[in-house]
Amino acid sequence: MVVKSEDGQQLRSFRFKDEDQSQEVRAVERRILLETLANQLPTESVRFSSKLANIExxxxxxxxxxxxxxxxxxxxxxxxxxxxxSPVAKWMGFSDPKYVGHCSFRGLGVYDGGQPFEPRVNYVYGRGIRAGYVPVSPTKVYWFVCFNSPSLGPRVTDPSILKQQAKDLVKNWPSDLLNLIDITPDETLSKTPLVDRWNWPGISPGPSRGSVVLVGDAWHPMTPNLGQGACCALEDSVVLARKLAAAIESGPSSTAIDEAFRSYGEERWPRVFPLTIRANVVGSLLQWENPVVCGVRNRVVIPKLVRLGPMLEHTDFECEPLVSAK
Ligand SMILES: Cc1cc2nc3c(=O)[nH]c(=O)nc-3n(C[C@H](O)[C@H](O)[C@H](O)COP(=O)(O)OP(=O)(O)OC[C@H]3O[C@@H](n4cnc5c(N)ncnc54)[C@H](O)[C@@H]3O)c2cc1C
Incomplete structure (x- = not known):
């Protein structure tokens, strides 16, 4: 990983394995992940473009x-x-997720002749704005620009306007980033207001109601500051699938299903609730605008104080083999 300031000065460079032997970063394109998961299922069992209008x-x-x-x-x-x-979460009584005061532009730069970057994560920190980019394949590079915005402003969908807005935010930043935004195909560009919901026990509903259960962002929307939202959705799925499979194998009574849902909620809440809060707090710190604070961050905190090993422990999750070898 390489961390730079907005003027291109390198603040820190390190290998994840040097910070903690068990750590690595894998950037996966969403389309590849979805296709890989869908390919594990019989074709006729997946229906795409099925938008839910009502649930009862x-x-x-x-x-x-x-x-x-x-x-x-x-x-x-x-x-x-x-x-x-999630319309299902709404039906179950969950409140809408709350806007946290910053938005993110995202895109996927495509280099048909091969992308020029080394296999590492690049971060650039400015004042109230931060950006990052990382190769996800030999031809594609993912990037984001996260910025403070007290209000959401008008909804813009025109990709040329979105691209210009993203470039304006980082106009004097390292040219790698600006070129990457420039060559990003329109259909991969998006602007997302960052939101989360703190599911306090006793106040928020549990993750299930009757024979309906929530997984991923639908249950625990979190800001992307720890890069754990999709990871947690996958973890939820693994845990829930194991519990449901056991309930169905034991003869699928409604009591067994209820118990599987209850046990899923009990196991997953202590993992996802603290992560949601931590992601929010980390986001607030990373979005600092104050020039003195940002100066101390760039000259002291990032180069000298931050030790990533202990800060990455939250990414550890023991998944165990997904399919038992029979
Ligand atoms: C800027 C940004 C950066 C991120 N970076 C990371 C990262 O580095 N690592 C990480 O792990 N996570 C990251 N995340 C979070 C990650 O994208 C989400 O946590 C993850 O996509 C959640 O997966 P999900 O399946 O729960 O929801 P989604 O991926 O949102 O999928 C929900 C699906 O439900 C469908 N849907 C919605 N409404 C309906 C309806 N009415 N009927 C039928 N279908 C419907 C949608 O079309 C969509 O296909 C990031 C998020 C953002 C915004």
Whole structure:
């Protein structure tokens, strides 16, 4: 990883393995992850572009899902992984996630002849703005620019305006970053307001209601400052799948399913709740604007004080083999 200030000065450079033997960074393109997961399932079991319009419990305890194309599905079990604006979470009584005061531009630069970067994470810290870029394949490089914005402002979807806004934020920053934004195809560009929700025990509902259970951002939206949101969604899925499989194998009674959901919530809450708060606090610190504080950060904290090993412990999760060898 290389950390620079906005004027291009290198503040720190290190290898994750030197900080902590167990650590490494893997950048994975979302499309590749989704295709890899979908390819593990029988083709006919996945239906794309199925937007949920309404959800309700039917008289026999099953769940009726109505899609916007008019399709109705009566489901014995619903695992809702429908993201930060989850209509299922809303139906279960969760409040809307809260805007934390900063937004992020993101994109995927494509170099048809091969990307020029070394396999490392690059961070650039400014005042109230930070950016990063990392290669995700021999031809693609992911980047982001995160900036303070007390209000959300008008919703902009025109990619040329989004690109210009992103470039304006970092206009005198290292040219690598600006070139990367320039060559980013429109369809990969987005601007996202960062939000989270602190699911306090006793105040927020649990992750399940009847035969419906939440996974990932739908349950615990967190800011991306620790890079753990998608990782946690995958962890949720592994834990839930194991518990549900055991419940179904034991004869799928509603009591066994209830117990699987309860045990899933109990196991996952202590992992995701502290991470949500920590990601929020880290984000607030990283978005500092004060010039004196930023000067101390660049001259003392990043080069001399930060020890990444202990700060990365939250990424440790023992997944164990996913498919038992029989
Ligand atoms: C700027 C930024 C950087 C990030 N960086 C990282 C990182 O480095 N590492 C990391 O682990 N995480 C990162 N994250 C977080 C990560 O993107 C999310 O945590 C992750 O995508 C959550 O996965 P999910 O499956 O729960 O939700 P999503 O990926 O949001 O998927 C939800 C799905 O539900 C669908 N959906 C929504 N509404 C409906 C509906 N009504 N009917 C049917 N389907 C619906 C959506 O179309 C979508 O396909 C980042 C997030 C942001 C904003």
């Amino acid at each position: 419990t039917s008289e026999n305890g099953a769940t009726l899902l109505q899609l916007t194309d008019g399709t109705q599905i009566l489901a014995k079990i619903v695992v809702a992984c429908d993201g930060i604006r």
